[in-house]
Amino acid sequence: MQPAERRLSLLVTVLAFALPVLFVLVPLAIFLGYSFFSVDQGTIVYGLSLGNYVRFFTDPIFLPVFWNTIVLCISVAIICILLAYPAAYFLTTLEGRWRYALLMLLLVPLLMSYVIKIYAIRSILGLNGFLNKALVAVGILQQPSTLFVFNMNAILLTLTLLLIPFAILPIFLSLERIPQVLLRASDDLGASGLQTFLRITLPLSLPGVASAASFVFVLAIGDFLTPQMVGGISGFTFGRILYSQFGTAYNWPFGAALSVALAVVVIAAILIGERFGRNRGTSI
Amino acid sequence: MSALPRLSTVLLAAITTLVAVLLYSPLFVPIVSSFFTISHGDVDWSSPTLSTYVALAENHDILAALRTTLIVGVCTVILSVVSGTLLALYYHGRRSGRSVLQFIIFLPFLMPPIISGLALLIFFREIHLERSLLTVIIGHTVFVLAIVYRTVLTRLQSMSRTLVEASYDLGATGWQTFWRIILPNLSSAMVGGAILAFALSFDETMITILVTGTQSTLPVRLWAMMRLGFSPDINALVALILMFTVLLCVLAARFLIPRQVATERT
Numbered sequence: 001m002q003p004a005e006r007r008l009s010l011l012v013t014v015l016a017f018a019l020p021v022l023f024v025l026v027p028l029a030i031f032l033g034y035s036f037f038s039v040d041q042g043t044i045v046y047g048l049s050l051g052n053y054v055r056f057f058t059d060p061i062f063l064p065v066f067w068n069t070i071v072l073c074i075s076v077a078i079i080c081i082l083l084a085y086p087a088a089y090f091l092t093t094l095e096g097r098w099r100y101a102l103l104m105l106l107l108v109p110l111l112m113s114y115v116i117k118i119y120a121i122r123s124i125l126g127l128n129g130f131l132n133k134a135l136v137a138v139g140i141l142q143q144p145s146t147l148f149v150f151n152m153n154a155i156l157l158t159l160t161l162l163l164i165p166f167a168i169l170p171i172f173l174s175l176e177r178i179p180q181v182l183l184r185a186s187d188d189l190g191a192s193g194l195q196t197f198l199r200i201t202l203p204l205s206l207p208g209v210a211s212a213a214s215f216v217f218v219l220a221i222g223d224f225l226t227p228q229m230v231g232g233i234s235g236f237t238f239g240r241i242l243y244s245q246f247g248t249a250y251n252w253p254f255g256a257a258l259s260v261a262l263a264v265v266v267i268a269a270i271l272i273g274e275r276f277g278r279n280r281g282t283s284i
Numbered sequence: 285m286s287a288l289p290r291l292s293t294v295l296l297a298a299i300t301t302l303v304a305v306l307l308y309s310p311l312f313v314p315i316v317s318s319f320f321t322i323s324h325g326d327v328d329w330s331s332p333t334l335s336t337y338v339a340l341a342e343n344h345d346i347l348a349a350l351r352t353t354l355i356v357g358v359c360t361v362i363l364s365v366v367s368g369t370l371l372a373l374y375y376h377g378r379r380s381g382r383s384v385l386q387f388i389i390f391l392p393f394l395m396p397p398i399i400s401g402l403a404l405l406i407f408f409r410e411i412h413l414e415r416s417l418l419t420v421i422i423g424h425t426v427f428v429l430a431i432v433y434r435t436v437l438t439r440l441q442s443m444s445r446t447l448v449e450a451s452y453d454l455g456a457t458g459w460q461t462f463w464r465i466i467l468p469n470l471s472s473a474m475v476g477g478a479i480l481a482f483a484l485s486f487d488e489t490m491i492t493i494l495v496t497g498t499q500s501t502l503p504v505r506l507w508a509m510m511r512l513g514f515s516p517d518i519n520a521l522v523a524l525i526l527m528f529t530v531l532l533c534v535l536a537a538r539f540l541i542p543r544q545v546a547t548e549r550t
Contacts, residue, residue, distance in 0.1 A: 083299065252406065
């Protein structure tokens with residue numbers, strides 16, 4: 001190597017390590033460090049203590065909200081999968097070109113501005129919104145209801161609508177990977193369509209379902225924008241409490257500790273999704 | 285799956301239609317209202333108008349935010365494509381330390397944006413870097429880096445080793461091989477990664493809210509406006525943005541589909 005090249009390769013080596021460490025690892029490490037600090041009369045005290053974590057686990061406010069948010073996001077994941085699975089299954093029954101055209105059609109809404117979608121969904125769910133009009137027209141409701149605005153229901157429905165595409169894709173991919181010979185063999189051996197589905201297709205597509213659940217859960221629990229915009233006063237999620245520590249409550253160290261709790265749940269969800277999302281035995 | 289009974293096919297098609305309606309309804313609302321007036325949930329179909337588009341052209345506030353978004357997007361693309369490509373080239377074929385650093389690169393993409401954003405917010409405060417467009421660009425670059433890195437690395441791994449060997453056999457230097465062989469082969473992956481990076485940066489909201497100074501990007505501006513409700517010209521903007529992003533998506537698909545597949549089709 002010539003000297004110029006050697007200098008360049010040294011520079012590249014330094015950059016390759018320095019960039020991720022400086023801009024990702026260091027901020028996260030400082031953030032983690034902050035969770036052990038405390039606040040005294042509006043200034044941050046740089047002394048280590050476990051006070052924030054003790055407060056998180058003992059204060060009667062935080063754990064219930066944390067738990068409710070986890071339940072909410074699990075519900076979102078379940079509803080998304082219940083809607084996405086049949087849709088993904090239907091796609092795999094289509095032939096060639098149609099299959100991918102329809103898949104694209106179901107994924108395109110992801111490209112639309114997130115904030116705008118939240119706003120549009122809020123107007124659909126609102127008192128004068130389309131949902132209420134439809135329910136009244138069908139006769140399910142006597143008069144427009146505020147059941148779907150500024151509460152937990154609104155958050156649940158909005159997150160579901162926003163995140164369905166993230167459930168469709170992994171389920172579709174795992175369904176598509178199932179070898180057709182297995183289905184034909186099952187058919188030849190006299191199984192009914194339902195039996196084939198329950199004994200072959202469903203078990204082999206579960207890894208995709210696990211990935212989908214993990215995706216949707218992680219995206220839902222990390223979202224602050226949706227609950228803030230459609231949750232009102234009663235729809236209080238963990239993300240909103242976390243954010244308020246950096247705004248009105250002004251307690252950055254406690255907010256950092258709450259973020260650590262959130263990160264632990266997110267990492268657990270990713271690991272579970274990873275563990276069960278691996279495809280086993282689909283190759284023959 | 286030809287043995288599927290008729291009834292279940294109909295049922296599946298119905299659910300798929302429902303999903304499509306659910307997904308498209310939030311897109312439908314602003315686009316329809318960009319051409320028609322909506323009051324109290326009723327669309328007035330009788331009088332289509334382009335007045336919202338005219339009003340948009342005069343909304344300097346929004347146009348300034350749009351310009352900021354484009355500046356941030358272009359800077360993010362340049363920074364992330366250069367560093368993502370360098371990182372991919374560096375880690376390709378190198379085993380030691382790769383998985384750990386790869387994990388670090390992916391962290392901001394995997395973590396909820398609120399955590400990445402807050403970590404950066406505290407970091408900038410600790411190093412006394414005033415919040416500005418620069419901090420937004422750093423935040424976006426850190427966020428999208430994983431995508432560009434992954435796209436370029438995938439292409440590198442599928443690239444035949446013999447190309448590089450042939451180049452050396454024919455007497456080319458390392459530089460010549462890089463410029464004439466490796467880079468041209470990576471270019472379409474880099475363009476595809478750049479488009480994805482731009483699309484992500486264009487819509488990034490949470491990190492931007494946390495690390496921005498006085499200038500706001502379009503999503504942050506919209507977020508702030510949403511509390512008060514939108515003026516009708518926002519609908520026109522939304523319709524335009526949707527067209528633009530669909531176009532970007534089609535472009536990205538063109539560049540990311542491997543060449544053999546593309547030529548087989550034509």
